[in-house]
Amino acid sequence: MKKILIKNADWIITMDEEKSRLRNSDVLIEGREIIGVGENLIDQSLVDEVIDARGRILMPGMVNTHHHCFQSLTRNITACNEVDLMPWLTAQYKIFEELTPEAVDAGALIGLGGLLKSGCTTAADHHYAFPNKIKRELIDVEIESAQKLGIRFYPTRGSLTLEGAHIPKGLVEEVDDVLNDCERLINTYHDDSKFSMLQIGLSPTWPQFDMPSVWEGSLELAKKYGVRIHSHLAEGVDEVKYSREKYNCTPTEYVYDKGWMGSNVWYAHSIHLTDTDIEKFAETGTGVAHCPVCNMKVNSGVARVPDLLAAGVNIGLGVDGAASSNSSNMMTDIRVAYLVHQLTYGSRGPTAEKILEMATIGGAKILGREDIGRIKVGMAADLVLFDWSRYELSGGCNDPVSAIVMSSDSQMIDKVLVNGELVVDGGRLVNIDEESTGRHVNAVAKKLLASAAHKVVGLEQDIR
Ligand SMILES: [Zn+2]
DSSP states (O other): OEEEEEOOOOOOOEOOOOOEEEEEEEEEEEETEEEEEESSSSGGSSSSSEEOOOTTTEEEEEEEOOOOOOGSSSSSSSSGSSSHHHHHHHHHHHHHHOHHHHHHHHHHHHHHHHHTTTTTEEEEEEEEETHHHOOOOOOHHHOOOOHHOOEEEEEEEEEEEEEEESSOOGGOOOOHHHHHHHHHHHHHHOOSSSTTTTTOOOEETTTTSSHHHHHHHHHHHHHTTTTTOOOOOOSSHHHHHHHHHHSSHHHHHHHHHOOOTTEEEEEEOOSSOOOHHHHHHHHHHHHEEEEEEHHHHHOOOOHHHHHHHHHTTTTEOOOOOOOSSSSHHHHHHHHHHHHHHHHHHGGGGHHHHHHHIIIIHHHHHHOOSSOOOOOOOOSOEEEEEEETTSSSGTTTSSSSHIIIIIIIGGGGGEEEEEEEEEETTEEEEESSSSHHHHHHHHHHHHHHHHHHHTTSHHHHHTTT
16 A cells, blocks of 8 residues: 655644644555654655655644535625525525536535635535425535545535425425435445545434424434434524524424434534523534634624533534635634634633634544544544745744634645545645636536526626
């Protein structure tokens, strides 16, 4: 098997159990696996490739726990700016109704490509829009896009099964169709072996806006096949109001009473939680995908991250849908996560190291992975090299964790490896041509938006 030696990194932020940071050290990779971490590991004549890591910080690849890649084609639309979650959703759903397999592929190439370029090596993606008028094998399409890029992928099969004020008829699916597709996807793709590049999750889109039978069926499948369940919870005040009026409880109490919490379940956002709700997350081992950029963009609020952490709840980070965060950038996510909690909670806010912990081992734990998220012998070779010799970092090369979380952006990323394969080099994607892919995606996006322009006010103007 091919051996790669990453040599003389200024710093290695291992995220191992001791949170070790190593100075002027090396990482040795064999095939997909890290087989050595430390100084002077091997004579470089004995390896197939040497990566000179002087002037670089080496860190485990980050894990994104919540996204909707297809929204890469529905962002920067006037009707979705300066509005709250519900009007945002209403405008977006009208466009989602026109999705095609070509658009899903284009969205995945940009969403997942953007994640790789910002240091994310494992990405969960929640796809929930399956228009009735097309063939619905859209998860298959994004799996193919992920494989082209070389990212470790965790697609979750979502659904919209309840027609309502915000959900157009053309997106509402039959429960049996959803569950059959979930089972087909698990049987076709789910790989739970060590260093697996592809696992499937099930993700009814909202607890109170999907049919209970989708939830019950998904939980049965999760038990049968050992897969995980994901959804949104307590994202906006409207959701809490609806829950209190209709069910006389909080959204968290609702899912707790239904048995829709557990160590194989994680919810995105989970902002509007009472103290009792937080206890229920901790008691059941339910994870949280914290999505600070999206939460700010659609005015959802600030998640009670210090209180969740104090209660022992496991938290990962999510860039969330590209149309509500307007990018797919993990570096933006970690920086904003740090800043928003400093602003809100002061010294109670998570430290920069805690933010990186959420972005790596926190996310790995949410996805049930023990083989990613740390630089350690036996772990997958998912690695990011940050170039802190760049001009704009000069004068700030002190604490490497602060540099990554507070001073940097994705331009600092030099190389990214997934399972020992180089997928980003010099900040550019290795496996696709960025220029021609970008031109193709722009054309597909214009086509998609043009097909929905008669339904969304101002869209015609946006795409002129
Ligand atoms: Zn979402």
